[in-house]
Amino acid sequence: MNLDFSFLTWGVVQSFVLKGLVFSVQLTLVAMVGGIVLGTALALMRLSGRAWLEKPAAAYVNTMRSIPLVMVILWFFLLIPLMTGRPLGAEVSAMITFTLFEAAYYSEIMRAGIQSVPKGQVHAGYAVGMTYRQTMQLIVLPQAFRNMLPVLLTQTIILFQDTSLVYAIGAYDLLKGFEIAGKNFNRPVETYLVAAVVYFAVCFALSLLVRRLQNRIAIIR
Secondary structure, three states: OOOOOOOOOHHHHHHHHHHHHHHHHHHHHHHHHHHHHHHHHHHHHHOOOOHHHHHHHHHHHHHHHOOOHHHHHHHHHHHHHHHHOOOOOHHHHHHHHHHHHHHHHHHHHHHHHHHHOOHHHHHHHHHOOOOHHHHHHHHHHHHHHHHHHHHHHHHHHHHHHHHHHHHHHOOOOHHHHHHHHHHHOOOHHHHHHHHHHHHHHHHHHHHHHHHHHHHHHHHHO
8 A cells, every 4th residue: 555645735734624623622622611610510519418419410420421422422413403493513512512421521530639638628617617618619629620630631631532523423623624635635544644643642742741730730749
């Protein structure tokens, strides 16, 4: 097999790949922020000690973590328009689905982070007259975020990799851009190889940054 990468010029990258890269990054950021916010709420519900909050949150997390992401993407994309009578579009559907799905994983990370904060600090907050909300907001959550920041970022790297699954609903992501370029120039093997290299380069660079951040946090402790 003769590989030819000469067709992959900057013009081809601009025409096909950059649009997909922008969407993949947007999807990652939206799902990360939304997933952390929703995941933190789920974690607090599971740690509240109240069954009417704890059980629904646990059921949500366990259900989402037991279903493959690609199935959730397809179900949401196909079933929601049937229920509402209005299509969402592949991009919007992907952002909502990824946020809801990733929240289950961020929830477990945040729950571990909250539990890593010594209970004595919580009791100290109550002792000075703080409410449960004030104690969580001012004492527990800042420390939990710092403790879990490397793990949260690692999960975000996995999230970026998973964005390639939106091909199932036809969204134009990074992998889709390479795929279209390969079809147009009849070089699918080369474009998939380059796509793999790009994904590896981005994820490896981010993993190095996470490792450096983890070392800095360890020094601060």
